[in-house]
Amino acid sequence: MKKILIIILLALMSACSFNYEIKNSDEDIAIIITSDLHYIDPSLSQGETFKSAQELSDGKLSIYIDKLLDAFIKETVKRDPDIVIINGDLTYNGEKLSHEALAKALTEFKKNDIQALVIPGNHDILNAHAYDYSRDDAIYYTDYITVQDFREIYKDFGFTNAKSYDEASLSYLFEAGEDLWLFMLDSNTYEENTNFAPSSVGRIREETLTWMSELLDKKAEDTTVLVFMHHPLLNLGGSSSYVLENDDEFKEIVDKYCLPLVISGHIHAQNVKEEKGDQVTFKNLGISSLAVYDHQYTELVYHPAKTIDVTTHDLDMETYAQNEGITDPFFKDFRKNAYDYFKKYSTTRLVGSYSGEDISEVLSAKLLDLKGTFNCLLFSGEGYKLRTVLESDPDYEEIQKYRESYALSFFRDLSVFANDSTKLHIDIETMIK
8 A cells, every 4th residue: 555655656746847858959949938928817807897907908818818828838738849938927917816826827838848937027026906806896906926926936937947046136047958048037126116006117137147147157158048038128119118227238248248139028019129239149039928919929949050940820719719618709710809809909098199180080090990900910020011001001191191290100110110020030150240
């Protein structure tokens, strides 16, 4: 009997434990990346209160985030990557229940020998806006988490298997391969949160920069280093308020150590830009939010030849719904319904922005609708299509008249979101001078 119990115990321990095996330098390394889940535990989000809050928000399909997450996990397990990364804003507003439920869901990767890595975003820690929306009479407070809570809840998703971690933040270094390092950086300023709002400012702490530089001084010359952090290093979203506050200081490290690629989240849109330094031309790839159209995730494959291929994949929610027996009509034509939802609710905050004494109600409504169309393209990484959409619009000449006022954002978007960021091929050696 004792022998049987020991065998069962060992089997359970084996099922629950997973130690990542560092890949050889002659192996491809596949990494699936998503960001800005804004996951909220269903027990906190059932009811009309939450649905109404979403319709006055920014277009996130948070009413179905539990199903989007489950579909993502199931699809990713089938793809069988080496690593899965969630690049910040794991939860809706840092609810402890949401963090705990998400961590439990991520154990599915561990069961399938896939290493999941997470970093926090500006919504995740010490957030006084952690609310319970489950009752229709009012919104109630629920517990949020501390820095220590984050490290404990997600200990198996980066911290336990880290090569090194920064004592001044939740940053750590993960050794993915013999010649591939992943710096998972905490760029948040949650210590500046107030009861009115969490701080959205991005900044890498001085102690973290020192820790990072000391490690980079010791790395082998042929080691490729990729950086993951929540806030963008370059202006990927058209507003400097999204960009890392001490960007110039961080760019010095990027240039000094020839770091070819920084991968960020935060703005919810997929975009890519590059900047030339003295030593390296580096790229900043912004990963779109899984919670917004077109509900995609990014696959990055690092090749031994020092090249990287990046491809986005749309979640197949129709097949997922069929397999799970979901009868909600929204899922019968998910892509169209998700498109319509985001087109409408991503512009909710802009209602009235295109109106004035000198503009007709018809054109005002047209501009709002056009902005929704733009959002569906630029958030999914297809910003290169914006110019064609705008210039082929029958009212283009009329829109041109308001270029410096009501239509300004359209023409700004043309320059900010000019690239196809759904697929990239990066030759690292050609980026280094």
